[in-house]
Amino acid sequence: MREKFRRFMAGRYGTDALNQFLSILAVALLLVSLITRVGLFTWLGLAALIYCYFRTFSRNISRRTEENYKFYTMQERVSGKLKGVKRRWADRKTYRYYRCPKCRQMLRVPRGRGRIEISCPRCGTQFIRKS
Numbered sequence: 001m002r003e004k005f006r007r008f009m010a011g012r013y014g015t016d017a018l019n020q021f022l023s024i025l026a027v028a029l030l031l032v033s034l035i036t037r038v039g040l041f042t043w044l045g046l047a048a049l050i051y052c053y054f055r056t057f058s059r060n061i062s063r064r065t066e067e068n069y070k071f072y073t074m075q076e077r078v079s080g081k082l083k084g085v086k087r088r089w090a091d092r093k094t095y096r097y098y099r100c101p102k103c104r105q106m107l108r109v110p111r112g113r114g115r116i117e118i119s120c121p122r123c124g125t126q127f128i129r130k131s
């Protein structure tokens, strides 16, 4: 049985981080559908599950690797955003955050200094804000 499975999986993609995420997502969606009894979640959960199995048994390994790589990039972007939000919330009493009007870089200035001229360290644009 084991040997059979091994032979079946030969040349197929198998599992990766994206598939782990998809299977967890599928279980979560199916649980939500059980609790809320909203049919849409059942379909979304099944779709995630089917996509996960499709990727596991796929023979197009380069394509799947690329998807997984994109998933990592996306995950990093999301966790970076979350970290930013967390940090802003943590020091909301001592700092104010402004975006550079030119390059959109996020800048942090200490609160309570009145009107100050801020110069962007990335592009050098200067602008005045109340801190």
Ligand SMILES: [Zn+2]
Pocket (backbone or CB within 6 Å): 100, 101, 102, 103, 104, 105, 120, 121, 122, 123, 124, 125
């Ligand atoms: Zn700038």
